[in-house]
Amino acid sequence: MRIVRVANYVAPRSGGLKTALRNLGAGYQAAGYESVLVIPGEKASDSATEQGRVITLPGAYLPGLGGYRVLLDRRRLAATLRSLRPDRLEISDRTTLRWLGRWAQRHDVPSMMVSHESLDGLLRLFGPASGRRVADLLNGRTAADHDKIVCTTRWAAREFERIGKPVDLVPLGVDLERFTPARHDPAMRARWAAPDDVLLLHCGRLSPEKKPRRSLAALEGLRHLGVRAVLVVAGAGPLRNALQEEAATRGLPVRFLGHLSDPLEVAALQASADVAIAPGPIETFGLSALETLASGTPVVVSSESALPEVIGTAGLAADDAGYVSAIVDILSRPMEARRRAARAQAEKFPWSASVTGFLAAHGVSGVDRVRPAEALGRDTGRTQLGGNLG
The missing domain is CATH 3.40.50.2000 (Glycogen Phosphorylase B;)
Structure with missing residues (x-):
């Protein structure tokens, strides 16, 4: 089975999204699935890596943001996806890539949007006073366009649950050998x-x-x-x-x-x-x-x-x-x-549990039987923590 992942705003040198994509892709490969990642770059490239095949397509440069690029050429990206013939489509950008959910529906490909950012939060910092209504509208469209929404914490899931949209809760992980x-x-x-x-x-x-x-x-x-x-x-x-x-x-x-x-x-x-x-x-x-x-x-x-x-x-x-x-x-x-x-x-957050949870959200089996959401604690209020996470 081929899982094609598409992401924007991948930092060229490091960053949380880049780390998550790398570890999840490597986990998919280890579990016996074919992982293909499509991201923006300065120029087109296609390489085999530990996390599977990585394809870069020329992306628009965003000045002043540390080297981020964005896939804006929908025609080229759609042609790339048609050539890849994905069995599952995993999308990591709720803004400029939301249209891929509709593309997947037209091509009978199950799709999953991973919510790596909070529209509630972004609109709270930078948006209009009516930010919550805007977030509810956009989140409703996102949920309608995709078969699954995955959130990595209960905090991130709340903006979907508020409008009655179900999510799969799957925490990310940490490399417990590198970080010790x-x-x-x-x-x-x-x-x-x-x-x-x-x-x-x-x-x-x-x-x-x-x-x-x-x-x-x-x-x-x-x-x-x-x-x-x-x-x-x-x-x-x-x-x-x-x-x-x-x-x-x-x-x-x-x-x-x-x-x-x-x-x-x-x-x-x-x-x-x-x-x-x-x-x-x-x-x-x-x-x-x-x-x-x-x-x-x-x-x-x-x-x-x-x-x-x-x-x-x-x-x-x-x-x-x-x-x-x-x-x-x-x-x-x-x-x-x-x-x-x-x-x-x-230690409650091994990457193996994250991979298992993401594969389960795709409707396939993973590499172990850990239930990843169990690492997440209960809601404990705003000031002094209490739970675990996701």
Whole structure:
């Protein structure tokens, strides 16, 4: 059986969507299914990889967004899909690729839309006052155009459930061998922080919807309390220059590392920090936060996002003004206990369970019998987490 996956907004170097696509594709291949991924690129290409066949079609470049490209040539994409003759179609873009659901209906191909973003959240940040009505209208059309909707957290599923549309709940996963507390590196830590310093980590894209200024504000608040803290920022994005200027003006010890191309360096950094901050308010899962937990480092997340489901009791959720107190709370816990708790939470999310869940949503069997949604905890409110995630 051939599962053809189509995605837009795949970062050229890294990113949560790229990680998810790679691991799911590799899982499909390992389970005995043929995986084909179609994504935008600078030019056309076709290559065999561990995650299956990867086809790039020329995509329009989006300036100022870190290299993202988008498949806008519907005729060429449709011709590519006809030549591939998919048995299943998996789509990872609810905006510019929603039309593929109707294409699949016309060609009798079962289709599945994966909701990697929240229209509720995006419209809350950037949209009109009538954002909820707009989201309900668009989500209703999305559900009507596809055979299945997959959401990775209960938080992400709510906007569909609100309008009576069923979803399959399947959490994403984490590479538990790459991201491990064993990668704690005293030499790396000493590069950025003195022995008595608290090492904070912000790992993610520096763009407006991710709210990276919250991490700077948390550092400033801690230092006002007398906590010797430094912040390392791993990631690039359109706000980097502005953030660097703001940190310098306010005299904050922030180290901007930019994009780190070596995944093992990222893993070592995540394992060597004391606390990580994931302040994005519209994250539907938060792979970077989960990778940090797997590395043994607790995370403070936005209570507005899906991340409280993911981190469970291994971290804390905070509102806009609560990051400082949440970090202080975590630092008051015994180091070994908080690191064990972080790792234990991440172990609930192996990629094998995600692959099983996605294949089940496609109507086929997977590589094991794990029930992936069981990793997700119950809803526990907005401020201080309680569940597990998805």
